Amino acid sequence: MSEARGPLQVARRQQLLAALQRDGSLRISDLTEALGAAAVTIRRDIAQLAAEGLVRRVHGGVALITPDDATEEMPATGLDSLSGRTLGMLVPSLDYYWPDVARGAEEAARELDMRVVLRGSSYETEDELPQLTRLVEKMGVDGLIIAPRLDAPTAGRTIDWLADTGIPVVLLERTAVAGQHEAVLESVVSDHALGAAMAVRHLISLGHRKVGLVLAGNSPHRAHLRRGWLEASAAYGLDPDATVQALLPDARSPDRDAALDDVLDRCQATGTTALLVHADPEAVALVQHCEERHLAVPGDLSVVAYDDEVAGLFTPPLTAVRPPRRSIGRAAVRLVADRLADPDRPAHRVVISPALRIRESTAPPRA
Template sequence: MTEHAPRAPLAAERRAHVLAALGREGVVRVADLVAELGVTPVTIRRDIANIEAEGLLHRVHGGAVVRMEGEEGVRDGGRPSPTTSVGVLVPSLDYYWPGVVRGVEAAAAAQGLRTQLRGSSYEAADERPAVRRLVETDGVRGLLLAPNTDSPHAQDLLQWLATSGVPSVLVEREGSLAPHREALESVTTDHALGALMAVHHLADLGHRRVGLVLSRQSPTSRKIAAGWRRACAQLELAANEHFERTIPDRRQPDFSDIVDSVLETALSSGTTALLVHSDPDAMAFVQHAQDRGVSVPGDLSVVAYDDEVARLYSPALTAVSPPRAAVGHAAVDLLVKRLADPTRPVHRVVLSPQLVVRESTAPAHR
């Protein structure tokens, strides 16, 4: 008997699936829909664009979010009440940020606030248009945002926020205003502490040569690097006993070759442990090591930074876990207090991550 390949779902079936997922979660991600429906990313993005044209969702980077009843849209043209909405601008819904957004949404709902989520991207040169639309068109009362602080327009955006009259809180970002460097309200994770904890964990296991591998794209990388360097100094690791590298986005064609090159540097230098940001990059290093016959953690211990999917790999990865939902909660709390008392001092809240020890770290071979 001939076996037939599963039938690809029709457009109407895909539409129903997307809307059902939005109804359950309030957010859908392209990668998840591709896996669930067995179609290409191009097909899913086209479906999402068509549903957005119906006024039923908002496209954001990596997926879409539900459009609230009465929100400005293609059909109804209505605007949310400026007394109940806060704007949220994040760079992605593919990774890290969904956990923060869930924390924001839960805390906002508890305060009787509605969130209006918008997506930017790490490549955005100027995010002022998106922020202005939230304020001037959508009528939000406050802003929670994670702008690209490396952009040449970053200071222009921060100055605009300071003079807009709309309270704002930076999320996993820090900012100050020229010329006197007055700080803006912010909630951040102490990523430097997270890296320091990871290196001390590895040192406690007897590792003296600890490498650091960072994502070239992520603004978090510089803080992780600072914590790693501080830990190396505290532990008196000499310069020839550790190394630091940055790697490109996983979608770049040379990613695999660079991972191989960095791994070769680690093995040839006697490095016995790596701290890698982020989880998927750490997984890539483990896979390449195993392909070479290098045992993890027998020959090489690996700590991932982010703990988004680290537990799902085999071996389950020891990871630094930022408190993503708590960051979202704290950001809403700061914004609500600022709305209630515009004259209160600027608050900068720093939350500590956790180190979750799993199967990818073990004592170093003597």
């Protein structure tokens, strides 16, 4: 939680200002040693003093504002001051979905003469604070771009810590609020509900009247996908209870094959002729099970995958909804850059639309 404004905090900031009066400018690493406080605490102090117009932030540290500072002509916080800044990026996987997000972030950072320090976590990580702390306190990054685990037991503590770092923070494919007053953290997300609705509308346009939904049980986006599926189904008068809704266990689960067979059994029992499946591995596995049971895709069952990582490489190439991964990374870097340039701007939440790639796994249902 945010530090209360008490005697220790006031004394530390007075010491910081006294050190700046003596030296003019200081690095954060120098201040942590001199004041005996963590880097995240020093950054918080600097953010407050900068907001009060007493200091100006410089790369890796802080400087005292003097009458000679030509702030009107060349603002220290303007875009021209971004050169050389470093952004820390933490994502839950480096081998699926997130590499394209990282590439987009690196592209945008290069355009601004900034650099990205990329680190990988995992969907099983219980506590991401150690990695985040290293990025902020040891590597001295100027901003953070992160896709945290919001279902972890430490999620609340992590979000509060992020809100208190004193540096710009942008969440990737996540949204969150922090503190007693639920301050909004900036974020960039795909409109996954829209993506699901696009898939349903495509299948309905082909003549399907029973469109089911199959989701990876560990997907952080399953609530959004289900909402989009439900809304699109209702808009076209489809009954979601008359078709298939299923959560699949992890690929390592011994129950995976049985769950896939159960989905196909339920499709046949309900007359379901089309499925939206998240994510690509689940869609591929389902189509392979169709082959084993001599069910034709798209003849007996049309399938739309969600993610489009490998859907287009499969045979038959799968129709897929493609989230704007590279654009997500680019937009996140721009949000950090804009926050560095204008610390007082309102919090922004950016929503980017996915795209539908129509391939060979969808067709009109058999008469």
